[in-house]
Amino acid sequence: xxxxxxxxxxxxxxxxxxxxxxxxxxxxxxxxxxxxxxxxxxxxxxxxxxxxxxxxxxxxxxxxxxxxxxxxxxxxxxxxxxxxxxxxxxxxxxxxxxxxxxxxxxxxxxxxxxxxxxxxxxxxxxxxxxxxxxxxxxxxxxxxxxxxxxxxxxxxxxxxxxxxxxxxxxxxxxxxxxxxxxxxxxxxxxxxxxxxxxxxxxxxxxxxxxxxxxxxxxxxxxxxxxxxxxxxxxxxxxxxxxxxxxxxxxxxxxxxxx
Numbered sequence: 001x002x003x004x005x006x007x008x009x010x011x012x013x014x015x016x017x018x019x020x021x022x023x024x025x026x027x028x029x030x031x032x033x034x035x036x037x038x039x040x041x042x043x044x045x046x047x048x049x050x051x052x053x054x055x056x057x058x059x060x061x062x063x064x065x066x067x068x069x070x071x072x073x074x075x076x077x078x079x080x081x082x083x084x085x086x087x088x089x090x091x092x093x094x095x096x097x098x099x100x101x102x103x104x105x106x107x108x109x110x111x112x113x114x115x116x117x118x119x120x121x122x123x124x125x126x127x128x129x130x131x132x133x134x135x136x137x138x139x140x141x142x143x144x145x146x147x148x149x150x151x152x153x154x155x156x157x158x159x160x161x162x163x164x165x166x167x168x169x170x171x172x173x174x175x176x177x178x179x180x181x182x183x184x185x186x187x188x189x190x191x192x193x194x195x196x197x198x199x200x201x202x203x204x205x206x207x208x209x210x211x212x213x214x215x216x217x218x219x220x221x222x223x224x225x226x227x228x229x230x231x232x233x234x235x236x237x238x239x240x241x242x243x244x245x246x247x248x249x250x251x252x253x254x255x256x257x258x
Contacts, residue, residue: 015225016218016221017221019178022237023240023250023251025048025049025237026172026240027049029052029237030253031131032052036100037099038058038059039056039099039100042102042106043063044063044082046069047070050068055078057100059079059081060079060080060081061080061098065084068084087110087116090122096122096123098125099124101130102130105133111148114162114163117162117164118162120132127257129256129258130255132252134150134251134252136152136153136171138152141186143202143209145210146206146210151252156252164258166257170243170254171242171243171244171248171253172242173240173241175241177234181231181235192216
């Protein structure tokens with residue numbers, strides 16, 4: 001995998017990424033309680049969520065900008081199809097064809113987020129649901145140049161309301177262990193930002209800031225792992241929970257119904 005992909009594609013294979021991996025994994029655990037029938041995942045990434053969800057479905061269609069590894073064993077057990085494509089639009093996916101759409105940590109990367117939501121609405125069957133997560137900008141520690149934007153709670157509601165009337169907006173929260181890591185991460189990020197005397201974080205174009213961000217992000221996560229090994233290793237998806245949304249949630253967990 002190239003450096004241009006690494007910052008935003010978390011992996012369970014790197015111990016330094018365990019905290020963010022478990023934060024993303026809770027979304028799959030929660031979605032597994034909801035889904036059935038024909039399911040579309042937009043942004044399947046490393047493919048680790050497919051094993052959590054595919055067994056709950058009759059057909060599972062995964063799409064991603066990059067190739068996603070799906071084991072032959074998993075493909076043999078379930079009706080899984082993978083398509084590599086950029087979105088939106090959702091090319092080749094028929095109107096009113098999906099019972100559920102899941103898309104985790106994707107919308108923040110999409111240039112035309114309104115079209116993205118419109119396309120999700122288009123492919124859902126009447127009564128179908130989409131489950132979506134994305135970071136809460138109020139809890140982000142720095143600018144992420146890989147993201148087109150991040151949302152406040154009211155902005156999140158506004159973009160969902162462009163196509164959906166029935167919206168259940170919740171948040172992903174961490175327990176004391178998670179928030180201790182968050183505090184350590186904030187200290188570390190603040191130390192790095194002190195060296196940014198020209199305010200390049202805010203002033204550089206996104207494309208110029210991506211690789212420096214990637215390098216610093218990896219360096220910071222590995223440093224946190226070295227200095228807080230038991231804390232980083234000890235965080236599990238069960239240390240996260242989904243509750244009513246507030247300014248203090250780490251991510252939004254959105255359920256919308258067509």
